[in-house]
Amino acid sequence: MDQFLNQIVNSLNVGSIYALIALGYTMVYGIVKLINFAHGEILMIGAFVGYFLATAFNMSLIPLLILSMLACAIIGVTIDRVAYKPLRNAPRISALITALGMSMFLSNFFKWQFGASDKIMPDVNLIGDIPMPNITLITVIITVVCMIGLEFIVSHTKVGKAMRSVSEDRDAARLMGVNVDKTISLTFAIGSALGAVGGVLYALNYGNLEPYMGMMPGLKAFVAAVLGGIGIIPGAMVGGFAIGIIETFVKGYISSSWANVFVFGILIIVLLVKPTGLFGKNVKEKV
């Protein structure tokens, strides 16, 4: 019974990180219909920014998170402006390849600058001199706060309304006076900021970071986004937690080395059984 409770707590911990990353994927996909391969690298950059702030300035968690979110938001918007915006009307595959190139560029650039070896994430205080209580608890609380914040922005503010309208029909939104480019930038900024939170929490939970660390959680978060229904924000949250639960329980009760294989197996099963995901609706195709 104790082990079972342990697993539940663990899975909430892992799941909330996946959910944070999955939100970034799903928001960007919802608005520009692009799988942003570089999102995993945003997570890595967020973790690195957190690492430098923690080691160089001995910063505590909350200010560190805010600065890391800001940095990643700026980087996310820059990536969109430099690499994706010129291809907004190009064939989908060109944009995907660019996203892949961006992902490769970021991870290899960091590897070149900071080396491939693991860095140890130092322990940080929660805020000021207050020491960190249980990291798992903090992870889940921060995730829930982020989700409530996101939900508030998306459904109760004017920019949120703009985001929803652009994802529904970009041209119609433009005709209604929505600034489409600004809205897309904002989406990238919010998605990347959430990725940064995920990255910092990931590094704190696992204790180390390296330039290729973004890939595996990025992939799993993508599976989570597809499981929940890509483009749907509550879907990404639920999907993230679901993947966290499945992964932890496979690790705990079946075999830890097969857990990754299992998660990708889920992706294939979802695509076979319900390709639109748990929360997705069938969209009729128009010519």
Next chain:
Amino acid sequence: MVALKDKSRDYSINFIAVILTFIVLMAVIKAGLINNYVEGVVVFAMINIIVAISLNIATGYLGQLALGHAGFMAVGAYTAGLFIKAVEYPKYVEMIIALLLGGLIAGVSGLIIGIPALRLRGDYLGIVTLGFGEMIRYTIINLGDITGGASGLKRIPKLIGLPEVYIVLVLVITFVFLFIRSRHGRAIISIRENEIAAESIGIPTTFYKVYGFFISAFLAGVGGACFAMYQRYLTPEKFKFMFSVELFIIVVFGGMGSITGTIIAGGLLAYITEKLYAYDELRLIIYSILLILLMIFKSDGLLGRSEFSLVRTPARIKHLFSTLKAKFGKGVA
């Protein structure tokens, strides 16, 4: 009748060129002009070209992003490796069976992920193949009793050398050329051009997507089998995601939808890789920047969708000169 004559003339010119290249290659090896190391580089470049051509079927002709060809290659390589370790047949029989078997098992694994992913429109295939490539790697690591796990499959008999790999490469190129120009090939290209239009004129799009993807995975498996028989040991490390990306870069640089482009880009990138061997990170940074710039400014790569042709090139050069002359003449007048 004229067209047929032209065609057979074209084929014989290409055939003679292939034979001549082969003779030159053999002569160079026999004369000892290239050492083992250079031979290895050339063979691995050829294997990469085989797999890149197979990837070009999925990406260039079918128009789907596939990021797991290192995975299919791994399936082919391990199948071939385990097969030749297990049996004792005459050399060439064993080689041919290993090549076909490696291709077949890789093709079947292509079906397993292609059927769910290709039923859907959109970009799922990219991420599913990416996930699949990693899945294969973890499975290989986990099945240590059979595959040797992370430390690798060792002591595979060497059954293949430069001449054999060259022949396999020529066969693969010929097959793909003929396949793409066949009725099936045209159906596959129509899906790339416009899936809805293709469906509305009665092409079973899902069938052809899966079919094309099967062929693609099959040839990647053949490339993997070549790799296993030449390299003689296999590690899961080799078939990482980055390797899939490198194959993909060959296709994009050469031009998605151009086989000759893939061949040229494969050779060129093998050369660059050799030159930049000491600066591996920089190489990948340069590649990724090139990839982004290519997509933004010249998304069709080196050759686009056209093919380099031995037969038509003299005529093209003549044409180029005559247009230049015309321009120059005008300038004077």
